Amino acid sequence: ETGVTQTPRHLVMGMTNKKSLKCEQHLGHNAMYWYKQSAKKPLELMFVYSLEERVENNSVPSRFSPECPNSSHLFLHLHTLQPEDSALYLCASSQDPGWAEKLFFGSGTQLSVL
């Protein structure tokens, strides 16, 4: 276990559904991230939170809504998704949001949108 846990591991949803992805880090880190990983494409940064405040929103459609209630928990709320949103969604944390110094990733949620 990496210290970053994500649930659920797999999710299948219709385009009209609303669901949420959950991430929890047990490492005492101050920064948390959502990444999208599509087949044969680079990891795409979606959101960055530092001490519960959003510091980066990478032009992500509004159908993805992040929430960070505290420095250990991060959610990604999903609604009216499109089939092209099917991907692996990875949560990560780091000691601080100064980019990339030892990102610790969760196991991801494999999302399929029908």
Place this chain on the structure above:
Amino acid sequence: QKEVEQNSGPLSVPEGAIASLNCTYSDRGSQSFFWYRQYSGKSPELIMSIYSNGDKEDGRFTAQLNKASQYVSLLIRDSQPSDSATYLCAVNGNKLVFGAGTILRVKS
């Protein structure tokens, strides 16, 4: 031009050989460089970081950086079947950018 480019592979090497993974980047101001390993169905894991020109060795892994050529590589000596994975190059300028990864297959 992609910000971070990697050959998608697969790169196939026999067990015991040296695997050489390459990465080029476009942002000349990039200051730090990373290699992540991702096993199939698993999350990426940081295995090497390098910040200055030259080589950095850690066990069987050597990272090489040439900022003038905007090139970073990862050498894996004595490759093992357990090294079979996708290797992601990540480059940090004013933001962290990942490459799409190179699939490595080590045949026993």
